[in-house]
Amino acid sequence: MIVIGACLRLYNLGVPSMWWDEALVPLIARFPVGSILEWLRTIEVHPPLFYLLVKPLAAASQTDFALRLLSALPGIACLYFVYRLGEELVSPLAGLCAAGLLAVNPYALWLSRIVRPYSLYLLLYLVLLWGLVRYRATRAGRYALAVFAATLLLYWTHYMMVVLAPAIGLAVLVMTFPSWRAFLLLAATDTLAFSTVLPFFLLTLRLPHWVGEAPLSEILANAGGSLLKLAWFLPGPLGWAMLALCGLGFVAVRGRPRLVAAGLALCLVPVAIVLAGRLGWTGEPRYFLNFFPVMLLGAGGGLAWLRGRLGPAAARLACLGLTVVLAAVVVNNAREFYGERSLLGMTWISYKQAAAAVPGLVRPGEAVMASEDGLYNALDWHVQRRGRGNPLRAVDVRPTDGEVMVNFLWFGPMGHLAQTKDDLARRYPGLVEVGTVGGLSFLKAVVQRTPVQPATALPWERTFAGAADILGSSHSLRGLVVNPNWGEAAQPAQNDRAGSIEYCVDNLSGQGRPRISLACRYVNAGEGNVLRLLVGYDGGPLREVLSSTGPDRHVYRKVVLDPPRDFRRLLVRVELSCARKTAQYPGGNLAGLQLRGLLVALDAPGGDDPGCGPAAGRP
Structure with a gap:
């Protein structure tokens, strides 16, 4: 027996x-x-x-x-x-x-x-x-x-x-x-x-x-x-x-x-x-x-x-x-009992099948969005175990890219982004479903980009928030994915390696040294997580102006800068590094560090603080 x-x-x-x-x-x-x-x-x-x-x-x-x-x-x-x-x-x-x-x-x-x-x-x-x-x-x-x-x-x-x-x-x-x-x-x-x-x-x-x-x-x-x-x-x-x-x-x-x-x-x-x-x-x-x-x-x-x-x-x-x-x-x-989808009557994703399909359906450098955190974590783990490169971690949107290909990993509603595939198609015209593997649907859409924002007159301010600004309005995006749940946010694509998002503003106002106000909304719930806000002028070196180390009970930080010299181009970078220290329910803790919104405001020297705007939120 x-x-x-x-x-x-x-x-x-x-x-x-x-x-x-x-x-x-x-x-x-x-x-x-x-x-x-x-x-x-x-x-x-x-x-x-x-x-x-x-x-x-x-x-x-x-x-x-x-x-x-x-x-x-x-x-x-x-x-x-x-x-x-x-x-x-x-x-x-x-x-x-x-x-x-x-x-x-x-x-x-x-x-x-x-x-x-x-x-x-x-x-x-x-x-x-x-x-x-x-x-x-x-x-x-x-x-x-x-x-x-x-x-x-x-x-x-x-x-x-x-x-x-x-x-x-x-x-x-x-x-x-x-x-x-x-x-x-x-x-x-x-x-x-x-x-x-x-x-x-x-x-x-x-x-x-x-x-x-x-x-x-x-x-x-x-x-x-x-x-x-x-x-x-x-x-x-x-x-x-x-x-x-x-x-x-x-x-x-x-x-x-x-x-x-x-x-x-x-x-x-x-x-x-x-x-x-x-x-x-x-x-x-x-x-x-x-x-x-x-x-x-x-x-x-x-x-x-x-x-x-x-x-x-x-x-x-x-x-x-x-x-x-x-x-x-x-x-x-x-x-x-013995096949790849041995679920004894349950309906679930076959992560093994889906992970095998990822390298052929998601190309390195393309942006990624998944229905839920657990889906992304499990799929990422399976792809990483295969040892043949992991495009889920290789997101790389460059300043020269006029458009970005976005991959939607669909296994049900995508939070605030879309409840159905039809909702998603209305938000992303040209959406194409390229395949369903192991119960997971792979959809693609092209997002047009404007990587530089012009500030033609002062005061000027812009709040960057949501998937459209993460993908379409950022100057560059590397090592981050978009989380569509509970508001759209950028979060690291993997632990212990910093990802970054940059926003670029051209100062076309004619005033060379405006006062700069920066405010970011974020989540930093995990021990050892680090969020850094850096600023650079006209291609010069970046310097840190604000940081958050987790766990941080705050959800909002603001800084006002007087630039050291005249500048034409302002580059603002947010770096996010998620430590593997604080476990969370979805099998990982990447959602414990998120950038939810960034305000960039320019005002005349000595002018009033333009504030953080209604979209930036308060703690």
Whole structure:
């Protein structure tokens, strides 16, 4: 069974493209440990263990195969512990049948092939149950230690352990009453283990996903649907057959009411807690993994009862035959597990396919805009791993360019810029869709440029803001991309390398030394981020006149300059360098440093300050 399960889990492990929740893990793992922990305390809904395990692994190898081993290997180990549980609680044949069913279970197979913590969570849950069973039978200290270790790691893997812990406690109490020894051991280890993750959990409670607003009918429907999907995720009658086998297993052990009651406690208590809290975030089967061991052991017990008349050798052979047949059903649906778009019914971008298409559809130097920050971060990471040049980072618009080609990476609305492709076409006449790859649409448009702004009379002022001024009115643009969400802004195309945007004004007023007012609106939320404003005259050297180092609570800065000499041409450059120190939700922190607007104003020497204008905003 282990060999069959291992083959199903390891075959083509590096081929499927990551979906967003998977890609988020290695994207966040790039940050320092302190930043990861802060991110998990404030934004993410999971404890730190899986991310901390991925970090050294990703440092050694960033291949999809290597990253998925953290799920595949625990998925294989689950087969052994399911067998041992079945052997201890029901019979060796029941354990063998349960392991065979787990080896070919489509949902367990999928969990073992994604970069998420659920396969590890299931393994630790099985180890915890096995440790409790062995401790009850032997009172050996090593099993008590296994219980504590599994409990501790479960709390550090997923907060569903908070919901699962009361169910495990009740199951232990049912199995051992009137003895309290195992229950007290569990209570002590659980309390100690939970205390280690409490600082993370208390802050996570503030996040919206813990707010109970879901209708009871919806929660019950989610639980019932998850039960069927866990039994057999692929369409067809096999799911109902597995549930029937599970029911038969309960009938087969009806002479052991404590075992039946413990199984029901493990299944029903978490659902009751979710119902009491009216928690609506449990619509996916992975949030009901507490069903899995009971279902598998129940179905395994049912099969063992059906095959009881065959004799031990024949029964084992029949179990192996059934596993092979069900494995063939899984292989017949190979595209759901082994193809590049193995998303098990989810609709998402195939980042791997899209990244392979980027060098052929986006040329170095062209401007880039993506529907959302997460899309850009994940696509950039995939393109960079290919090692053949990354045009997403090579934006370079020069002063001599009379026009610029803009690439729109479309996977839904682009914030304030456009809600539909038709909206985008109205804003950018001549927009052409050049292809859709892996669910991501690539569109192009040409933007005409006026790289020098004439100031024919004083006072003169101009506020540069929005995509049109970033792309069309700037003098040059290098290493920055346009973020269309929550207002259009320029932000770095990659971490730890400064990008810049320049604006050029020709002083045609006839007054050679006007007073200069500069004001910029910006976001600088990340530690170590640097925004610099520099000024140069008539092609001379640039000098810094204003800077911001993050985190900066201000969103607006202004400076008034008296130039040292007469000048004809004023060049204003804004440099943005985003440090990889402060993790943010979209799998990166580039949106934590943005230039949202720049005011350039010229006035006669000694004249009144022209102010910052209504478009420049105030803090």
